[in-house]
Amino acid sequence: MQAQALKRTPLYPLYAQHGAKVIDFGGWELPVQFSSIIEEHHTVRTKAGLFDVSHMGEVMIEGPDASAFVQSLITNDVTTLQTNQALYAAMCYPDGGTVDDLLVYKQGEQKFLLVINASNIDKDVDWIVSHAKGEVTVENVSEATAQLAIQGPLAEQVLQRLTATDLSQIRYFWFQQDVDVAGIKALVSRTGYTGEDGFELYVSAADAPSLWEKILAEGKADGVLPCGLGARDTLRFEARLPLYGQELGADITPLEAGIGFAVKLQKEQDFIGKEALQKQKAAGVPRKLVGVELIGRGIPRTGYPVFAQEAGEQDEPIGYITSGTQSPTLKKNLGLALIRAEYAAVDTPLAVEIRGKRVEAVTVKSPFYKR
Known part of the structure; x- marks a missing residue:
């Protein structure tokens, strides 16, 4: 049997130029570090670091029933969102175990972007499609979409030099669509998985290499470094942000994992796993x-x-x-x-x-x- 080829992000051709040490991460060929994990970690805590997170999955859900459908899939309450606002949530199995944790971006009244974990893309898409109901379309746009994250206390000032959009107006867990960043169209979101301030930028796969180079060039004088999975893991760990497959899984509920803040058991519409989670909460986790x-x-x-x-x-x-x-x-x-x-x-x-x-x-x- 031939070993399956590792998947690569659009930035893979640039890794070697920046000294990346590449590993197999859940079937993806990704950089664990560029300089050193410790140096990259401290850079994000004190300056800013740039991550390639293009391996993450993106699913677009659109249509007149999109809001109701997303509400039935996730533990959090999508009806609280305004357009250009995001939330963190889990999708659960009927027994309360976790299918995945994800971000939900409300791009319009009938348009939602779901950002899912790389190792779960196929499983999640199957899950979403198999539960689709009402007038909705579900499209896996992962391959067409790249994601960069600039994280750290200097993230805003570095990125601001590349755009006319006032980034200070984007609050935590809000975003803006069609932002021109260094001549590239991006969805710019004030989110991240490091415990620091920062932004995640969603762009077309074709534009990602150019944006990566432009951000690194702009941030060079500020000490911005490319960062790999090693620092991403130590940073999210210190901030107690769960990693699917470790803190969350099919046998671990969101309540056990300590993300109860993203589980709205009182929301009117039922969601998959709600009954099991209500029972678990009532009995004591x-x-x-x-x-x-x-x-x-x-x-x-x-x-x-x-x-x-x-x-x-x-x-x-x-x-x-x-x-x-x-x-x-x-x-x-x-x-x-x-x-x-x-x-x-x-x-x-x-x-x-x-x-x-x-x-x-x-x-x-x-x-x-x-x-």
Whole structure:
């Protein structure tokens, strides 16, 4: 059997010029780093970094029943959106498990753009199409669409030099359509997945390489660097932003993952998974996502078992690490863990099993970092 070729974004031809180290990420050939993960991380926290996130999926839903259809798919309440406003939500299975987490952009009364995770594009599109009802069209525009993200405290001032549109007027989780950025038409959204201020720019795939080069050239004097998946992961981790396949999944509900703010159980229209989530909330969420700091030596990694500290050799784990690293900003060995709710209170002593040895740990407040 021939191995399936890795998918590439429109920016792939530019990676080598910028020194990218490329890896297989969920079937995509993407840069894990350009300079170093630590340098890129600190650059985003203190200046600004530019990310290629063109592997993300985009689905356009249009038609007279688009709003009602999107409302039936997602946990959040799309009726609260004005045109040019976005929200974060989950799509759920009937049992409350998570199909995906996503952004919903209201581009008009009958037009919604859904931004989904790269590893879930085919599955999500099938899910959306199979549940479509009413007068709607569903179009997967992922291949025609590229996405760049400029993130960090200098993001606005660097990007502002490339456009006549007043970026300060775009509030958090709002966007503008058809913005001219360095001669390229873009949807510019004040969103991102790093815990910093910044913008995500949606452009045609053909325009992406030119926009990438123009932003890097404009930001060079400000210290703007191209950034890879490694820094994207440590940045989102510190800000406690969930990653599908780790903090969220088919067996993890949005309530367990701590994104209950995006689950509107009181909204009038039913959505897939609503009943299961209502029951889970009423009974008490059985597991919770918590921050964990290692007191002993070691770094908590995805999948490591977590035990109550007084647990005996025969005791079952109370959960597991979903993500973990040595935090570049805080210089501490931190993890996110999905554990039984009765152990979730801050300052609860725990143990994380690292290569057969139990290492002392404690639950801590998260997000670990706030700007």
